[in-house]
Amino acid sequence: MQSAVAKLLIMSAFITTASLAQTSASTPSKFNTLATIRDVMDSVVDPNADALWDSVRTEINASGAHIYQPQSDADWLALRYNAVALLEGGNALLMPGRRVAPQGAGTDPEIPYAYPPQQIEAMLEAERPVFNGFVAAFQSVAMDMLRAIDSRNVAKLDEFGEVLDQACEACHSHFWYPPIPGN
């Protein structure tokens, strides 16, 4: 006799197969992908990463060196929200059917050497698993940061901030612009 767990597993395998069949057909995505990858970068990924990067820093001015780090419960809670938002921003990037930028939009004028969005879309079409691999690496750092925050470990929060920067750069130097020489 099958255990309840085995029955559940079999049931979920059926459900997974059914939903895979549905998404591989030409049915529209069940996710709302109105926002572009550019939007997700500007509204979710970038501001939350900035808040995490800024949380541990040293500023030097006329009155000397000032060390900033999270102190209060509220500081740590705010950082927790930032790390969760990064993690979920990663999920947003994994959703199929999301455009890179609005129809007809060009490259960011500040980054003239970037690939045009149409070219990035063609790359995504051809190399989706590579892109998803960069997302997984990025989410893994977001989880490391979340753990550092939950254990209130300032040194680890700082250390993983560097790793986060590398995770952004790894994807960008493949899918956004050619690798910067010397980097």
Ligand code: HEC
């Ligand atoms: C899995 C890939 C991937 C990861 C990881 C990623 N990005 Fe991006 N990012 C992109 C792509 C693709 C673009 C280019 C979109 C475009 O043409 O505007 C982009 C563009 C951007 C832009 C420019 C948006 C604009 O308005 O032109 C910013 C800012 C940005 N990313 C910040 C970040 C930061 C910060 C991180 C890490 C915390 C990060 N990204 C991680 C893929 C990624």
